[in-house]
Amino acid sequence: MRLFKQKEEFRKVLISWYLREKRDLPWRRTSDPYHIWVSEVMLQQTRVETVISYFERFIDKYPTVFDLATANEEELLKVWEGLGYYSRVRNLQSGVKEVAANYGGIVPSTRGEISKLKGVGPYTAGAVLSIAYNIPEHAVDGNVMRVLSRILLIEDDIAQPKNRKIFEEVVMELIDKEDPSSFNQGMMELGALICTPKPKCLLCPVQQFCGAFHEGKQEELPVKLKKVKKKIVPVFSFALQNEKGEWLLMKRPETGLLANMWEFPMIEMEKNISAEQALYEKFGVKIKHLSPEIRFKHIFSHLTWEIQSFHGIINELPLKQFQFFSEEEVEALPMPVPVLKIWTELKSR
DNA sequence: AAAACGGGGTC
DNA sequence: GACCCAGTTTT
Numbered sequence: 001m002r003l004f005k006q007k008e009e010f011r012k013v014l015i016s017w018y019l020r021e022k023r024d025l026p027w028r029r030t031s032d033p034y035h036i037w038v039s040e041v042m043l044q045q046t047r048v049e050t051v052i053s054y055f056e057r058f059i060d061k062y063p064t065v066f067d068l069a070t071a072n073e074e075e076l077l078k079v080w081e082g083l084g085y086y087s088r089v090r091n092l093q094s095g096v097k098e099v100a101a102n103y104g105g106i107v108p109s110t111r112g113e114i115s116k117l118k119g120v121g122p123y124t125a126g127a128v129l130s131i132a133y134n135i136p137e138h139a140v141d142g143n144v145m146r147v148l149s150r151i152l153l154i155e156d157d158i159a160q161p162k163n164r165k166i167f168e169e170v171v172m173e174l175i176d177k178e179d180p181s182s183f184n185q186g187m188m189e190l191g192a193l194i195c196t197p198k199p200k201c202l203l204c205p206v207q208q209f210c211g212a213f214h215e216g217k218q219e220e221l222p223v224k225l226k227k228v229k230k231k232i233v234p235v236f237s238f239a240l241q242n243e244k245g246e247w248l249l250m251k252r253p254e255t256g257l258l259a260n261m262w263e264f265p266m267i268e269m270e271k272n273i274s275a276e277q278a279l280y281e282k283f284g285v286k287i288k289h290l291s292p293e294i295r296f297k298h299i300f301s302h303l304t305w306e307i308q309s310f311h312g313i314i315n316e317l318p319l320k321q322f323q324f325f326s327e328e329e330v331e332a333l334p335m336p337v338p339v340l341k342i343w344t345e346l347k348s349r
Numbered sequence: 350a351a352a353a354c355g356g357g358g359t360c
Numbered sequence: 361g362a363c364c365c366a367g368t369t370t371t
Contacts (some may be wrong), residue, residue, distance in 0.1 A: 043366040047358070051366090084355025087369075121368045141366045161350065188366055197364070198360080224363095226351090257354070302353060337356065 010209050011176040011183060017205035018186030021193070023048070026055050028185075033107035033132035034065050034096070040127045041092050041119060045085060048192070054083055065107070068093055069100040077260060077334035086259060091119025109133045122168070127184065136180040138171035140164060143191025144184075149222035150195060150212035159226035230303055234269035236278055237309040237339075239293065239346055240285075246324035248314070249333060257300075262333040264309070264342060275310055284319065287312040294345050298338040309342045 022028065025048065027039035038058060042051045058079055062068040068076075071093065080089040095117035099107055107128065108114045115125045126139030145158045145167050152170065156163040176183040194204045199218045201207055212218040240248040249262045267278045275292075279285055293309040325333070327347075335343065 040366065041368095045354090045365055045367060046356080047365055050357070082356075084357085085367085087354070088367090091368080119368065123367055127366065139366080142364075143366065185366090192366080259354095298356090300353095300355060 006209060007174060010174070010206060013205055013209075014186045014190065015176060015179055015182045018182050018189055022185070022189055023193075026052060026059075031132060033109075033128060034068075034099075035059055036132040037095075037107060037120075037124070037128050038092065040124045040131075041088050042083065044088060044124070046083065050083070054080070065096050065100050065105045069097045073260070074334060078332065081334045082337060082340075086261065088119060090259075094118035095120060107132070109135065111137055122164070130175075130180040130184045134179070134181050136172075136175045136177050138168040138175065139184045139188075140167045140171060141188060141191075143188045143195070144171065146197070146222050147187055147191045147195045150199070150218055151206065151210045153211035153215070153217070153221070155221070155223050157225045158222045159224045230299075232304045232306060234306040235308070236267045236269055236275050237264050237307055237342060238266075238275075238279055238290075239264045239309060239311045239342060240287070240314050241312075242314050242324050244324075246326055247330050248322055248324055249330060250323070258336045260334075261336050261339075263335065263339045269308075275308070285314065286316065288315060289313070294342065296338075296341065298341075305338065307338060307342075309345075311346065 027036060030036070039051070039055055042055055042058070061079060062071055073090070073093070076089055076093060077086060080086060083089075098117055099105060103113075108117075109129065111125050111129060114120055114128060115122070120128075123139055123141050126137040127141075129135040129137040130139055142158075145164075148154060148167055148170055149156075149158065154166065154170075156166055158164075158167075171184075171187075174183075190204075190206070194200050201210070201213050201218055204210065204213070207213050210218070212221050238248075242248070248265060250265055252258050252261050252263060254260055265279075265283060267282050269278065273281075275290055276287065279287060279290070290310045290312040293311050295306075295308050298305040298307060330343065
């Protein structure tokens with residue numbers, strides 16, 4: 001392909017564009033591998049603008065590997081609250097603990113070692129190695145696959161896991177050995193700013209290298225076939241107070257959806273059961289008066305909750321496994337966004 | 350290989 | 361409503 005003869009020119013153009021146009025982001029003001037690592041984990045499936053404030057707060061609170069290694073898990077979840085994919089932060093702490101214990105607090109600098117850390121997959125490994133240590137390793141994310149599929153007219157389905165290897169091999173052929181950090185970040189920045197799903201080819205610094213542009217196929221690439229059919233799950237949510245005005249919250253299981261987050265008791269709605277019946281059957285609690293609160297949908301990547309929330313007062317003696325919290329205590333617990341939404345609504349009354 | 354795993358911005 | 365975002369882990 002044409003590009004093969006112009007690899008050096010491509011690198012030069014890409015990197016000079018990147019150095020000129022790159023956004024000023026907090027994690028670009030540091031070379032601390034741990035800080036870079038944190039940013040990469042936060043950025044997984046998450047937009048840059050969303051991550052910025054979380055990153056600054058997180059680094060402020062946990063400036064070193066050792067600060068994070070010794071952090072309290074519930075406090076950690078609270079800092080992550082609203083970011084989503086909460087297993088990321090538990091895996092991150094697990095990985096950081098290993099670095100503190102087995103690597104003297106120094107993030108390892110080989111793909112073999114860093115990839116063994118919890119939460120560090122092929123992308124994050126390559127990103128930390130190239131950005132923090134300037135090692136020529138591939139870091140293939142959605143941006144890079146989109147950019148390369150267009151430049152090289154790669155029509156393999158990027159939703160298929162086995163095809164990721166194609167892009168990794170291309171990057172290893174193409175990467176700049178002198179400045180792999182700017183090369184990888186340049187590819188991603190290009191995907192974020194120019195080679196977007198709806199590409200801005202007229203502004204593109206590497207337009208001359210782009211096979212898709214020459215053939216007018218930039219809108220058709222990359223090929224991505226996977227389609228997910230989402231389930232709809234109707235749920236009841238019960239905000240219950242005891243006679244002292246305290247709130248009943250329950251901690252979700254330690255694995256699965258929203259692991260270890262706190263919520264008002266929630267019940268998946270079956271058949272045409274009433275809220276009162278559901279509450280009695282699941283928790284053995286009888287409520288005199290259950291008043292309907294807000295109804296709304298909460299959309300996850302793989303399912304949708306249709307939430308009907310209720311408010312009620314518990315008069316009878318609560319079971320011992322139930323925990324009640326004051327308003328201040330509730331606010332300190334990590335809660336997922338749909339629960340925060342109900343809570344905010346209740347407080348506004 | 351496919352599904353699970355959050356939340357929000359955009360067109 | 362569909363897409364998709366600096367993906368990884370579990371099944």
